[in-house]
Amino acid sequence: MVLSMERWVGKVAIVTGASEGIGAAIVDQLVEYGLISTTLHDGNIDDWRYVINLNFMAVCIGSKEAIRVMRENQINGHIINVNSIYGHRVPSYPGINMYSPAKHALTCYTEYLRREFNSIGCRIKLTSSIMKTQSRMSVSRALSPVSHPDPNTMVLSMDRWVGKVAVVTGASAGIGAAIVDQLVANGVVVVGIARRADLIEQRAEELADKPGKLHAYKADLTKEEEIVEAFKWIDENIGPLHILVNNVGSSRDTTLYDGDTEAWKSVLDLNVLSLCIASREAIKLMRLYDIDGHIVHINSIFGHKVPNFVGLNIYPASKFAVTALAESLRQELNSIGSKIKISSVSPGVVASELTSQNPDPEKRAMYENMPILEAENIADGVIYVLSTPEDVQVYELTIKPVGEWVGKVAVVTGASSGIGASTADALVENGLIVVGLARRVELIEERSKQLSGKKGKLYAVKADITREEEILKAFKWVGDNLGPVHILINNAGYLKEGSLSGGRTEDWKKQFDINVLGLCIATREAVRIMRANDVKGHIVHINSIAGHAVAKVPNLNVYPATKFAVTALTETLRQELNSLQSEIKITSVSPGLVYSEMTVLNKDNTEERRKMIESRPILQPEDITNGIVYVLSTPEHVQVRLIWETENNAN
Incomplete structure (x- = not known):
């Protein structure tokens, strides 16, 4: 293989974040090789949104526009996403907050976009570059992003x-x-x-x-x-x-x-x-x-x-x-x-x-x-x-009912249907005071009436998870009227079908607002309340197997990237809490395909997608609820980091 930059001489390259550091160094090298360079810059917004927009959304939008120009002009171009080792593993120190989740999302995005290219016969090249510093020498290598579970993740199978x-x-x-x-x-x-x-x-x-x-x-x-x-x-x-x-x-x-x-x-x-x-x-x-x-x-x-x-x-x-x-x-x-x-x-x-x-x-x-x-x-x-795998041995497994949570307050986001509704109902059955957050609050109110004879009680609070002020207002109401939060189930999720090469920016943003930022805001508020009241609480993120391996499913666009971000957020938060010597637990539950309004009941399903869903093994919301109840039932000294749930005959 002969390496040469001759084919790019006189061609146009765009480098984002080119004012200093890696971006500036790349610009210098490209100009030396005879390329014409220009820059793009993103505005300054609130910390979390800023990190996501700069490290991920800007890449999505910039790539989409670059792809449009390349395809209109029949150019077999090359897109290089400068990633990070933190897009493949979460560093073992606090302070990274949203950076590693954003880079995990970028890892997933790169692989999913590559699959889109392959499916349409597009010859545009796509590379994810990880920069490692070795003494004074910078080493760049192209990676095929993680398409299998992290080797440090235990995959359960019978x-x-x-x-x-x-x-x-x-x-x-x-x-x-x-x-x-x-x-x-x-x-x-x-x-x-x-x-x-x-x-x-x-x-x-x-x-x-x-x-x-x-x-x-x-x-x-x-x-x-x-x-x-x-x-x-x-x-x-x-x-x-x-x-x-x-x-x-x-x-x-x-x-x-x-x-x-x-x-x-x-x-x-x-x-x-x-x-x-x-x-x-x-x-x-x-x-x-x-x-x-x-x-x-x-x-x-x-x-x-x-x-x-x-x-x-x-x-x-x-x-x-x-x-x-x-x-x-x-x-x-x-x-x-x-x-x-x-x-x-x-x-x-x-x-x-x-x-x-x-x-x-x-x-x-x-x-x-x-x-x-x-x-x-x-x-x-x-x-x-x-x-458990052959090299893993569980010495002792203690199983207790959710009795320690009886009379305690749990918040479940996205509680109007599906996994959220099933989980809220199960927690009420186990004697908890449950607050269901959702826009369609009337559905929760109706179920609250049906559960009136159970040990616990279900309250309905209207909240749009894309709006920070509504999340804050909901948690304030819970604290003022019911007491401190002991459990948070971050269940709210959103998927809008479309491609990465030609999708709508607003659809991408909404998925990140609900699946990532809404989760972060709710988690932050729950942790504040738990710490203020010295509560050894438990936070459960409803993730997805799409947050660990990129599925061969078309038109998921940024959805897997949002779930890769949740995987990283879980570990990042655990490390932050460990650094504070907090005993709040954090668990990620990652189901496969689940019967819900995002899958079987989705009114926007194309005929092709409907047939694809029907051909696959599918979990019921109650299956995921069982996993959540199991996690909450573990003793105080046991923390379940991750549960994967798939149908028995799923690949």
């Missing part, structure tokens, strides 16, 4: 377990049945072990149309010989074992000061010894077939802290034993170089025949005002643990 064999003990009801359902839905071949095998067989019929398959095996898990025989049957008839979920457990109604010895023995036999025996048999098979499997112990929060709750007798002791067994087994496996994973999943109180569904009215009443988890919440946690 793909590696499809068609593999899993054993779930105590699978006839409750948590075990919920785990079975999830595994089969994810394409796993499951053997459910329980005494009531008829219930598992019935469930197998109900799951017949799912990607996986459920087999029932009858065994009394207090008897070692029956456990050993069960694993032998699985190996001979189903196939090599990859996953074991030790779910079976029990609690007996007795005391320690005058308790029944047989009751104590039965609890220890089921909660501890059967777990040990099943784990031993599973590991034998995994090592025999050289399988890097995964063993999950369904533990309890009572395995970490004894509650002030009379009647549990030996149950917490059995679960403390499980906590120790998980770590002991992990250390043993490490000592022999095994890659078999061990995870402990510790839920809080779960709805069951022992708690809120207890046939004894007196015992049932004890749980009436207590936050309760559903079995499906625990199953979600197990799937999360199993979905």
